[in-house]
Amino acid sequence: MERLIKEVRILKIYSVVLTILCFMFIFLAFRNNPEQHFKEIDVERINIVEKDGTLKMVISNKERQHPGMVNHQLMKPREREAGMIFFNSKGDECGGLVYDGDAKGSGMVYSVDQRNTDQIMQLQYSEATGKEKGRVYGLKLWDRPDDFTLERLIKVDDSLKKLNDPVLYKNIWAKLTKEGKLGRERFFAGKTADGDVGLFLRDDQGKVRLRIYVDKNNKTHIESLDDNGAILKNNY
Known part of the structure; x- marks a missing residue:
């Protein structure tokens, strides 16, 4: 009986030692061969x-x-x-x-961010399902101010939310948008939801000032617009 107990004890020790050796072997194998396929x-x-x-x-x-x-x-x-x-x-x-x-639509966006703030360039695609797809795709550019970083934007947003005043929150964001603190779209090259394909250029206030495009009826347009969006020149 004592001999049996002794042999069992030896087997346990052997098993533990073997397990440790196996783990060491695996560890060294990965360490010596960091590039795995x-x-x-x-x-x-x-x-x-x-x-x-x-x-x-x-x-x-x-x-x-x-x-x-x-x-x-x-x-x-x-x-x-x-x-x-x-x-x-x-x-x-x-x-x-x-x-x-998903069942509601599809989209993909590749973004490039300006230093210290949000995106200034995007290659984007989006569309909804159903009859009115609203399919849009192309290249879009923005201007963003250097003096209103993303970190500052987050702090302003957090401070406004703590006040729990929806009206004030809406007014402040409208003011920041008007001042251009949130950035302004300047350029789009691609296809719009209306089916127009071309270039759409905006001024530093974000207003469209020049459109060069082919519409869904294959008619060509070159349009200059004033501050109010009225066409100043239209060449076909």
């Missing part, structure tokens, strides 16, 4: 980082998508579509690619 992998999110841990890119599904960062500080949780989000060494989100499509 996978034919297929299912993953919800991948973080691309530098050696020091600085985040540079996130590839994620919708549920685990990164909320964004400003000066290495995480933004508040928000719903974002699946895709890729890019980050610079300063710790700011600097662009990305997001997409989705």
Whole structure:
């Protein structure tokens, strides 16, 4: 009996030692061969980082998508579509690619962000389902001020929400929009929801001033507009 107990004890020790050796072998194998080849992998999110841990890119599904960062500080949780989000060494989100499509519609956007603020260039596509698709796609550009950064915008938004005054909130945002603090669209090249294909240029107030396009009836247009949107010159 004592001999049996002794042999069982030896087997336990042997088993533990063998398990440790196996783990060490696996660890050393991965350590000595950092470049692994996978034919297929299912993953919800991948973080691309530098050696020091600085985040540079996130590839994620919708549920685990990164909320964004400003000066290495995480933004508040928000719903974002699946895709890729890019980050610079300063710790700011600097662009990305997001997409989705469901029973209500489809869309995809590739964005390039201005330093310290939001997007200034987008390659975009969107459409709804049904008879009125509202399909729009093309290249869009914005101007954004240097003195009203995304970090400042977030602070203003947080402060206004704490006041719990919907009217004041709406008025302040209308004022910021009028002053151009939220950016102004300047350029669009693509197809509009009305079926026009061409170039649409806006002034520094965001008003359309020049349209060069072919309409859905294949008629060509070159239109200059005044501040109120009235056509000054129309060449066919």
